[in-house]
Amino acid sequence: AAQNIESAFLFYSEEMNQRAKEHLRLETELRLALVNRELQLYYQPKVSLRSGRIVGAEALLRWRHPVRGLVSPGVFIPVAEETGLILELGSWVLEEACRQVREWKDANLIMPTIAVNLSARQFDQGLPARVAAVLERHGVQPEQIMLEITESLLVRGADNVIAIMNELVAMGMALALDDFGTGYSSLAYLKKFPISTLKIDRAFVTGLPYEENDCAIARAIVTMAQQLRQEIVAEGVETAEQMSFLRELGCDQLQGYLFSQPVPAADFERMLREGKRL
Ligand code: C2E
Numbered sequence: 084a085a086q087n088i089e090s091a092f093l094f095y096s097e098e099m100n101q102r103a104k105e106h107l108r109l110e111t112e113l114r115l116a117l118v119n120r121e122l123q124l125y126y127q128p129k130v131s132l133r134s135g136r137i138v139g140a141e142a143l144l145r146w147r148h149p150v151r152g153l154v155s156p157g158v159f160i161p162v163a164e165e166t167g168l169i170l171e172l173g174s175w176v177l178e179e180a181c182r183q184v185r186e187w188k189d190a191n192l193i194m195p196t197i198a199v200n201l202s203a204r205q206f207d208q209g210l211p212a213r214v215a216a217v218l219e220r221h222g223v224q225p226e227q228i229m230l231e232i233t234e235s236l237l238v239r240g241a242d243n244v245i246a247i248m249n250e251l252v253a254m255g256m257a258l259a260l261d262d263f264g265t266g267y268s269s270l271a272y273l274k275k276f277p278i279s280t281l282k283i284d285r286a287f288v289t290g291l292p293y294e295e296n297d298c299a300i301a302r303a304i305v306t307m308a309q310q311l312r313q314e315i316v317a318e319g320v321e322t323a324e325q326m327s328f329l330r331e332l333g334c335d336q337l338q339g340y341l342f343s344q345p346v347p348a349a350d351f352e353r354m355l356r357e358g359k360r361l
Pocket residue numbers: 127142143144155156157160173176199200201202261262285318319320321338339340341345
């Protein structure tokens with residue numbers, strides 16, 4: 084038995100070792116990805132449930148690895164968060180989104196708001212100034228860019244988080260709370276933060292309209308968000324049934340495969356030009 088335990092342990096530590104190596108390799112390659120221009124932004128439209136029109140888009144990071152192929156952000160963002168590389172990735176994302184918006188504006192496209200995801204690690208006192216500098220460099224209005232943040236940031240709850248948010252809002256930027264319902268913040272608690280948009284997590288949208296619990300959660304989120312005068316975006320909407328249910332609840336926007344997957348800039352541009360509607 085002792086030997087079994089020993090070999091199980093050896094096996095376990097061998098596996099740990101493999102994972103640590105894989106982690107390290109990803110980190111090294113991710114650094115190179117920035118230099119070698121392997122990163123790209125995809126855009127996923129947000130559509131108004133009232134007008135059926137595109138009213139925004141979320142910029143989502145993609146990594147085209149020369150050997151691994153398309154690596155999912157679900158794989159590399161956590162590594163970037165752990166290593167701190169997320170700071171460089173995050174600046175690249177904001178820079179690229181602004182560059183693209185400027186290019187579209189110069190081409191006379193009527194631009195909806197483009198949302199960028201922010202990691203909690205990017206959220207420090209220097210953030211508003213860094214963001215302002217990028218906007219200015221590209222001649223992009225702050226109203227043109229929305230920042231998506233997650234609940235973990237609110238739970239950290241420091242006063243300076245609220246102060247930083249207020250500064251961004253004072254500049255003219257809108258803040259959205261991402262993946263709402265998956266963390267620990269209650270709706271009542273949300274009042275403290277200058278957040279204009281709530282995004283209902285896909286986890287609750289998936290079960291609509293058949294799972295009673297998901298319906299109850301979606302209904303509660305929409306009702307209370309309306310009282311707080313926040314816009315509500317449902318994430319991960321894949322079916323017409325989900326859309327009808329959300330529309331009846333009074334949800335404002337949907338984002339999901341039902342309308343479009345995240346697509347390269349050129350495809351999103353085409354949707355805007357053609358006035359694609361729900
Ligand atoms: P997220 O911010 O919650 O982004 C939404 C995710 O849901 C995206 O996954 C999107 O492709 C996916 N999605 C959208 N509609 C549907 C649908 O109808 N069905 C299904 N099954 N999925 C849908 P993606 O692009 O793989 O990104 C995963 C996560 O990686 C994002 O979740 C976000 O947390 C993170 N991420 C992506 N880009 C960035 C970035 O630039 N910065 C940071 N900090 N995080 C990012």
